[in-house]
Amino acid sequence: MPIVTNFAPSKYNGDLQNWSCTQDVYGRMFFGNNKGLLSFDGYNWTLTPMPGNGVVRSVMADGKRIYAGAYTDFGYFEQNLYGQYVYTSLWPKNYKAHNDEIWNIIKTPNGHVYFQSFCSWFDYYKGKITSHFDSKNMPLYFFSLNKEIYVQMINGDFYLLRNNKFVHLLDRKSYGDDNVVAALPYSNNRILLLTEHNGIFLFSKGKLTKWRTKIDNDLMKYQVNRGVILGQSTIIIGTISNGIYAIDNNGRSKWHYNMENRLYDNTVLRLFIDRENNIWAALDIGISLIHTGIPLTILRTDNFNQPIGMVYGMSIVNNNAYIGTNLSVWRYDIAKGIINQVKKTDGQNWYVARFGNDIFAGNNLGTRVINGNESVKMPGAINGSTSIREYSYYGQTALIESSYSFFRIYRKVGGKWIFSNSLTGFSMPISEFEIDNSGVIWAAQMSKGLFKIELSKDLKRIVHWHYYKSMPGTVYSVKMHVLNIRGRVIFSDGYKLYTYDDIQKRIIEYHELDNICKKGVISAINIDNNTFWIADENGYSKVHFNGHRYDTEVFIPSTIFGLECNTSSNPIYVNGNDAFFFMNNGIGCYRSNSGYINNTKYILKITKVGNYDSDNKLHLLSCNDEEESISTNDNISIALSYPNYNNEKYIFKYKLEGSGTNINSQSESPNVVYNSLNYGDYKFTATVCSVSGKVLGQTVYRFSHNRPLLLSWVAFIFYAILLYIIIHIYINWRSNKLIHINQEKANDELMRKSLKVLEQEQIIAQQQKLLLENEIEVKGKEMASLALANVARKNSVEAIKDALREKERTGSLSRRDIDRMLSMIDNNDTDQFWSVFQNNFDLIHKNFFRNLHKKYPNLTPSDLRFCALLRLNLNTKDIARFTNLTIRGVEGARYRLRKKMDIAADKSLTDFLIEFE
Template identity: 35%
Template sequence: MVAVLPFDDYYLLVTSKSGLYRLSKNDQTPVPWHISIEDELREAIVNRAICAGDSLLLFGTLNSGLFAINKNGVKLWHINRNNGLNNNTVLALYEDRAHTIWAALDNGISNIRTNSPFTFFEPADIQTGLVEDILFFNNSIYIATNQGVYTYNAHANSFIRIPQFDIQSWFIKKFGKQIFVGHNLGTSLIESDQEVPIPKAKTGGMDIKQATINGKNILLESSYTSIYVYTHDESGDWTFSHPIDGFSDLIKNLEIDHAGNIWAGHMYKGVYRLKLDSDLQRVVEMENHLSFDTEQKSTLHSIKVMKLKGRVVFTDGYHFFTFDDIQRKIIPFDLLNHDLPDFADTYRIVHVNDDLFWFIRKTEYALVEFDQNRYSVKDRIPYSILNNPPNEGRANVYVSDYGSSYFCLNGGIGKYKLSDGMLPDKIDLQISSVTYHNRKNDQTVYLDLYKKAIIDFQSNDIGFQFMYPEFSKQIFRVECLLHGYDNRRVKTDDNLYIAYNNLPAGDYIMNAYVFNSSGNELSSVSFSFKIKNPWYKTWWSYLLYFFFIGSVTGLLIKNHIQRIVHKKNKFFTEQENRRIAQIARQEKEITALKNEKLVTDLNYKSKELASATMMLINHSEFLKSLRADIQAYILAAKINRTEGNKLLKMIQKNLSKEDEWAVFQENFDLIHENFFRKLKKRYPSLTPGDLKLCTLLRLNYSSKDIAKLLNISIRGVEAARYRLRKKLQLDESENLVDFMINFR
C-alpha cells in the first residue's frame, strides 16, 4: 500500500504494483478501479500518490516519473525525464497553495506548474540540437535542427532522424501537400519521410515565402548565393523554375510587399529592395540600404526585415521603420515606435492570428496584441524561464492550425496554449521578516508582523525581507514606498531585501509592490510601524531644557554685561596705548629728521672740506712749483739771488707744515666708516690720485666739479674714471658713483 486518498464519498487505495482500489465509507470491501493507464502504473511502480486541487490525482513512480488522471480515471498528462523532470524516480509529492506540485527526486527537486500554459518536450535519449523550425503535417511533427531533420514517433515517444538529413537545416515549410526543407547543401522535399533533393537548388536554402508578383503566384526562396523562383506544374505541385538574374548574394530572410517589392535581408550588408521584370527572370531595380537616417547610426548586421499585418517592417536596433510606397522611401514606423519603444531589438515577427503576434527579441518571446489601432504587450516569455533557451538571434515560433504556439528550443520544443493564462492563480507578495538592529547589545531583533511595531529611536535601522513564491523563472521586481520618509519607490536587491538606516522619529507605512517584466502590478503588501522620539525630545527633557535655558540665559546676560564693561575698559586702554604709541612715533620721526639733517649737514660739510682741502692742496702744489721755478732761476742767474731768496722765504712762510691730504683722509675716514682704509686694503693698487677721485665720486661731484677741484680737464676726468673702473674691476653695467656711495 502506497497511499489512502479521500476521493469524493469514498477512499482510493493506491498500491505500488497491484493497481487502484475504491473503498466506500460504508463498505469494508475494496473494489478494483480499472483505468486506461493501470498497466503503465504497474510497470512504473507507484511510489507516492496525492490529490491535487479538486479533481486531480497524481502518481509518482520509481522509474517513469509522474502521472496525472482526473476523477474519471482519464490520463491528463505524463511527465518524465523526456519532458521536464530531472529524474524518473519520484520519492515524495507535495502541492502548495498556488497548486504547484513539488516532486522530490533521486537527484533534486522538480517544480511542476499544473496551471502553466507551457509544456516542454526534450528527449533524453537523443540530442536533436538547436531546433530551427517546426512543422505539423498529417498528424506528424517535423523539426528542422542544426543536426538534421527529425520526425516524432509516438510509439517511442521520441524524435527519429529522417535518413539523409544529417546536416544543418534552416527551415521546414509546407506549401499545399509538399514539405520543403532548406539546408546547407540546398533544398529538398520530404516524401514518405524520405529526402527528395531539388537538383537545381544546390546552394544552402535559408528562407522561402509564397507571394504574388506581377500577378503570378510563386514561391520565392533565398539561399547562400541566389534567389530561386518556384511555380506550379501541370499537376499543381510546386516545381523549381529558375534563379533570378542580376542579383547574387547571401540572403538570410526575405519578405514581399503588396507592390511586389522583394526585401532581402543580408547577413551583414543591410537590406536590399529588388524589383523584377514582368517575367520574373531578372532584377530591374535594386537598392541597398546599409543604414537608416536616425540619430543612432545602426550597425550593418543589426538591420532586420519582417512583416506585420501585411506591411514590411524593419529594425535597426534603435527604431522601427517601414516602406512608404508613395514617397518611395523608408520612414520611421511611428505607431510601433510609440506603442513598443523598447522592442526595436526584435528580429522576427510570427503571426498567431490577425491581432496577435509573437515579437521575438534578444531576451524574450513577447506576445503583442493589436486592438483599437494600438499595439500592446499581452504576455512575455523571458528566455530565463526556459531550461534550454535558443541561441541568440535564432529563436523561432511555429503556430499550429489550432492556435497553439510551439517554441524552437535548444534540444527540444515548448508548447504554449493561448487559452491558458500565464498566471491564473494569484500569488501574494509577503513580508517574511522585519528586523531592527539593537545598538545596545549589537543584536538583530525580529518584529511581530501582525501588529504595529513601536521601535526605540536608538534602533532606527530597519530591514525588510520579502518573499514572492513564484517559481516559473519569470523576471519580476519588488519596489518599496516608505510613507512618512520618501515619495520615491526604491527597488529591493536581488534577494528581495531592503534596509532603511537612521530613520527619524515618526509614523511610517511600508508599501511594497511586485511587478512582472511587462510592468504590471501583481501583488502588494503593507506594514505599519512607529519610531519613538529620542530621549532628548520627551516632555521631561523639554522641562529640563526650560530650566537649563533659563540658567544659561541668566549667565549669558551676566557675561554680556561683563563683556560690555571689559570692552569699554579695553577701549580706553587701547586709546591710551595708541596715544602713547603716537607720541613715540612722533619722537622717533623728530629724531629721524634730526639725524637726516645731521647727515645732510655732514655731507655738506664733507663736500666743503673736500673742496677746501683740494684747493689747499692745489695752492700748496702751486707754491711748491713756484718755489722750484725760482730756485731754478737763481741757479741760472736769471734773477737776483737776494730778491730770489726773499721770494723763497715768502713762499716757505705760506706753505703748510702739515700734509693736508693725510689730514683729510683721517678726518674723512672718521666720518665715512674708514672709507680710505677699507678701499686701500681691498684695492692696494690705487694711487693717491685715484683715492682723491674716489673721494669726490663718493661725495657725488659731477665731472665738471671734479675737473675744477683737481685742476684738470673734463676729458682728463673721464680718463681717470676709466682707469679707476679697470682697477676696481667693475662690470660695464655697474655705476661707478653708486659703487663709491654704497662702498662699505
C-alpha cells in the same frame, strides 16, 4: 510532457535531503530539510533552523502556523512582528520517548492535529497534547482521506483510526504481504491503495481488487514510495529509484520523469499538489517542481535514440510535425509519439515551411521537398536555402527564397511549386527577410546590416538595392532581424525597433511596442490581424492590439523550459491557437485553448522591513504597522511576497507618499529600497499586477522618519535661546575684548612713553654718572694731590722740626715755644687731612669705610685709616709717615688688623683690602 524546474541544494542553501512539503495560507511553500525549515515564494528561499539544528522530517501548514516534526520533538513555526519564523515546541515533557521521529503530520476535519512516528502518535487539540503508544500496534503511515484516518501498521495490517482506536480493515496478505504507502481517492468513494512492490489495489465497500496499469512492472521494480491525485483524473506516483510516473484514471501512462530526462534525483521522498495544480517533489537530493498547472508542455527528445539537435523550423501537416534542426529534418507522429528522420536532409536546415500541399526544407545544400519520410532536391536550387516567403504583387503569386548568395523565384505549375529563376543584380548571404506592402524586400545580411531591395515587375532581376550598415543614431553595425507585425515591416538591432517611413523616405525608430519589449527582439509571427507572438532575449510574449494600443496577454519566460532556446531568426511556430518554441533537443508548446484560467488568489504580504546603518547592516522593523508605530531612519528596505512558481511576469508597482514625497516606481522584483527620506510620516502602497495589467493584490504599510530629539521643535527653541545667550555672551566678550585691546594699546602707548622717559632718564643718569665719575676722578686727583701735598708738607715739617730741634740744641729758642709750635702743626694738619681724606676716599670707593665697619665693627678709626692707606697700596715707609708711626709700629698695626679681620697668613692684607667691596 509538463515542464520541470529543479532546485539544487546550492539554490536554496539547504542540505541535500528534503523530507516533506506543504503550502501555507499565503501560498508560500515549505519543506522539511536536513538543516531546518525551508520556505519559498517563487522569488526567495529562506532557511530557519530547528532548535538544536535538528532534521525536519515532516511539515504541515495550518493557517499561519507551520507544524513541524523532528526527532523526539514536534511543534510549530509562526512569524513574529519582524517576519522571522519562531519555533514553539509541543513535545510533552513527561512522555517517555521510544526513539520517536515524527515522520507524518495530518489534520482531521474536526480540528485534531496528529503527529505520527513509527512508534507513537500524538493528538494535539485545543492546546492540549495526548500521547498514544501501543507496542503491539506501531504505525508506519497515517493517511487522511474522505474525513477518515487510515493507518498502515509496521509489518502489520491496514486499519481505520476511530475514536483513538484502531479498527481492522484489511489483512496484510490481501495486498501481497506489502506496505501501503499511499491511499488516494477514486471515483464513487472508492480508494486506491499504492503498495511498495505489488502495484495498486482498489478498495471498495470492504473488498480489495488488483488495479492494473500499463506501468505495473515499473512500479513493482522501482519501489513506490509516495502517491498523490492531480485533479480528478491523474495519479502521480513517486518511486525510490526511478523518479515520478503519471497515469490516468484508467491506468494508462501519461508521462514519466527521472534523471534521464531532467528530474533532479530518482528518489522521491514526498509529493505535494499546490493550489495551482503543480507537483512538488521533495527528493533525496534537491527539489523538483513539475508545472502541471499551466498550459505549457514540452516535447522532450531525451529518450529518443539520438538527439534531434537545435530546432530552426517546424510545420504540422496531418498530425505529423516536421521539425527542421541543425542535424536533419524529423517527422514526429504526434498521435503515436514516434519520431523518424527524413531521408537526405542531413545537415543544417534553416526552416520547414508548407505552401499548399508542398513542404519545403531550407537545407544547407539546397532546397528540399518533403513527402512523408522522403525528400527530393528542388531542381535549380544549387546552394543553401535560408528563408522563404510568399510574394503576391503585380497580379502574380510566387515564392521568393533567400540563400547564401542569390534570391530565387518559384512559380506554381500544375499545382506544384517549381524553380523559375534566380534574381540578377544582387548577390549577398541573407539570413531572413520580409516583404512590405509595396513589394519591397527588407533583408538581413547574415553577419550585419540591412538591405532594401526593389524587384522588377517580371521578377527577373533586382532593379535597385540599398545597404544600411547601421541604424539611425548608431555608428555600429550589428546582426539585424526583420519582423512583420500586422503587415508592417519592423527592424530590430537587438536594442531598439525601427521601421521605414514611406513619407520621409528614411528609417525611423518605432515606439509603439515600447511597453511590450525593450530590447533583444528576435522575431515576430502573426496569429491573426491583431494578435501575434514576439520572441526576445527574455522569452515569448503574446501581444494583442485592441485598436488603440498593444497589450501583452501572455508572457512565457524562456528559462522555464529548462533547455537552451533558439535565439536565431523565427524561433516560433504557430498552428491555430497553439504556439511552439524552438529549443535544443526539444520544443515548447503553449495551448491557448486548453481552458487554463489561473484563478488562484494569493495575498500580497510584506515579509521583511528594515533599515541599513552606516555599516550597511540591516536592522529589522515590524512588518505589521497596526501593531506598533514604525519608526525608521533616512532609509527603508521592504521585501514582499507574492507566490510565483510558474515564472509569471508579475509587475510590482510601488508608491511612496508623505512629507512632500510622491514616488511611483515599478519592478519585476518584490523588493524595494528608499533612501534619503525626509522627516515625517509615510504611506507605502504596493500593488502586484499580471502581465496584462490585472491587479492581483495590494498592501499598505505606514511608517515614520521621526526627527531625533536634538532636531525637534523643542530642541530648536532651546537652540534659539542658547544661540541668543551665546550671541549675548559673545557680544559682551567681544566688547570686553575690544576694551581690553584698547586698554592694552593705551598701556602699550603709555609703556612706550614711559620707556622713552626711562631712556631719557637713563641718558640723564649716564650723564650724571659721567659727571660723578668726573667728580670722583677730580676728587681722586684732589685726594692724590692732597696726599702728595701732605707728604711734601710732612717732609717740610720734618725739615722744620729738624731745624727747630737744631736751634733748640744751640739754645736759640725756648723749649716751651718749640713744643707748642710742633703740637699745633701736628694737630691742625692731621685733623684737616683726615677729614678730607675720609670723605673723598669713601666717595671714590663706594662707602668703603661704612662697609668695612659694618663687617668688622671692632675696628677703630685708626684701623680704618690704616686700611684705607693699605687699599691705596702705599708702602710701609709712606704709611709710617702718614700715621707718625715707626716702621715697626706699621708692622704691628698690620698684625693687629689680620687678627681682627681673621685673614689667613698666606693671604696678602693689601690684596684683601683692595678686593673688599
